[in-house]
Amino acid sequence: MADGPYHHGNLRAALLERAEVILTTSGAEGLTLRGLARELGVSHAAPARHFRDRQTLLDALAVSGFTTLNARLASAAGGGGGGPVGARLAALGRTYVDFAVEHTALLELMFAVKHADDSSDELRERGHESLLIVARLMEEGQQTGAVRPGEPVQLAQVAFSTVHGLATLAVASLLDDTPLAEATELALEILLAGLRPGA
Amino acid sequence: MADGPYHHGNLRAALLERAEVILTTSGAEGLTLRGLARELGVSHAAPARHFRDRQTLLDALAVSGFTTLNARLASAAGGGGGGPVGARLAALGRTYVDFAVEHTALLELMFAVKHADDSSDELRERGHESLLIVARLMEEGQQTGAVRPGEPVQLAQVAFSTVHGLATLAVASLLDDTPLAEATELALEILLAGLRPGA
DNA sequence: ACCTGAACACCGTTCAAGT
DNA sequence: ACCTGAACACCGTTCAAGT
Secondary structure, eight states: OOOOSSOTTOHHHHHHHHHHHHHHHHTGGGOOHHHHHHHHTSOTTGGGGTOSSHHHHHHHHHHHHHHHHHHHHHHHTOSSOOSOHHHHHHHHHHHHHHHHHHTHHHHHHHTOSOOOHHHHHHHHHHHHHHHHHHHHHHHHHHHHTSSOSSOHHHHHHHHHHHHHHHHHHHHTTOSTTSOHHHHHHHHHHHHHHHHSTTO | OOOOSSOTTOHHHHHHHHHHHHHHHHOGGGOOHHHHHHHHTSOTTGGGGTOSSHHHHHHHHHHHHHHHHHHHHHHHTOSSOOSOHHHHHHHHHHHHHHHHHHTHHHHHHHTOSOOOHHHHHHHHHHHHHHHHHHHHHHHHHHHHTSSOSSOHHHHHHHHHHHHHHHHHHHHTTOSTTSOHHHHHHHHHHHHHHHHSTTO
16 A cells, blocks of 8 residues: 555545545535545546546445445345335335434435536436335335335335435424434324325 | 615625525526626625625525525415315425425525524524424314324424425436326325324 | 646635725 | 725646656
């Protein structure tokens, strides 16, 4: 790991790694290409070799964020498929809220409106992956009678909205005295009740 | 309205007005103090007289956004208080989603994590106003038997989360083929069903 | 292929000085 | 009281040139 004149080829990875740290500690506004270059001991123009512009770097972070999130969601959904669907949906919701408050700035990036044109497609696709994990559980719930009929993806959109919105309220300090865990349980209970057939 | 050497005293209002236009058309990233000053024909240092820094201006925009939103919500909640509670809750939800997709960048500001220290309190208070409008309707619904028992503010937080999250999904292009109006109706139906007593 | 150094056109913020 | 002009310390992005 001795420093040569160059960053021995892994500058791209080093940039992403350092950027994620800065994003977590200082937010997206504190993330500058020049600052990144400085910390990694390369010239300020070096990052441009690996990321066309700042937005492309931010989008790469967002994509990697979705990758992490989706892995956690898939794991929470219960790979093997045991347990009642309602409980697994609730686990999914708690996992999402945990991730969201733990990676506030990253999540903001993941759902930001502005993206580089070439990252936009991949970002959307990763988001769909998240929704699909939920949708598959909805479909299973429909078979076991825990979930009302309807397009599973649309039901997933509603469930996703609930937990995502809750996380937003939490980081915006709008939950006040309500502990986030309590608010999450109430939201999930209302959501699951509303999803039941005949509700 | 002839131009003197100064901006005849209404520079603050002019800055806010112009800033809101730019926010809507170009997003927060496109909003610079120097650009604003240029468009209004004042020196680049003039805005500092009225807003301590850029963040203070952004927070002022966010506060004004909440004012507009709360007025709309209050109106949709039915000032006089006629009609079934469920229908008025649904109207509230549709109003929120409409506002959210119409003022994407503004809403992002309203729920942003970073704020100037002196605006943070007022911003939170305005957010609480939004929640209170919903909470009052929840309380009314509990009396008419349309809404389950529980802390009205907590129920409001759940309802707010649902519609806010839905708006986020919409602007992130994650609703795909589902028209937003359709997704909104489904979300509101599931929410209201989940809120009913004994659900 | 990968990086450097200089250059260009921007920023936000501050502060003496003007009216 | 309100604004200007200059100054400072940053940015992102580009591009010839180096190895």
